Amino acid sequence: MLAVRDLAFAYTRGGEELFDGLTHNFTPGAVTAVTGPSGRGKSTLLYVLGLMLTPTRGAVLLDGQDVSSAPDATRSRVRAHRVGFVFQDSALDPTRTVLDSVLEPALYAGWSLTAARVRARELLDQLGVGDRADHxxxxxxxxxAQRVAVARALVTDPAVVLADEPTGNLDRDNATGVLAALSAAAGTAGGTPRTVVVATHDPFVLEHADEVLAL
Known part of the structure; x- marks a missing residue:
């Protein structure tokens, strides 16, 4: 459901291009680890896949459609409904409860507050942090916190989950728990497998990934 064709990206006009015309199909139902030396663009690739950056050339395809060249409103709608993000530091608002942080993407996607709360609590329970909902x-x-971030990424039942160094600040036990959550997320969403892409330099993550894409 997620693919790139002849992809390249440069931060400045005429600047050094990343990805060298990358063509790749990401396997639904699998966790794909994106790895490579520093500076090769692992995190940048996630932002391109998540439609927060526009390729210099080539395309990001979702269900065969080029979504990377779509108008801003369409890209925003795709991000809201079909893409979930997990960041290295969890990126939770320190002034809000865990529950409010998790349900926020669902509200942005147009869910009712009641439905968003039900879904958020369900995910927090599944990830073993339900008792922290009001903290x-x-x-x-x-x-x-990182399991909460995974819950937030899944709250809208997205087709694609993108995780940027999600275990970078964790010990092995907690990293194992987060990777298990991401692997479970790749299972099925409404009967359809999710595509999970993880940017990492951690050999431990690579060992637990289903597939590896080296940049």
């Missing part, structure tokens, strides 16, 4: 991020551990 603030400063009151949970790093591993718990």
């Amino acid at each position: 603030r991020p400063g009151e949970v551990s790093g591993g718990q």
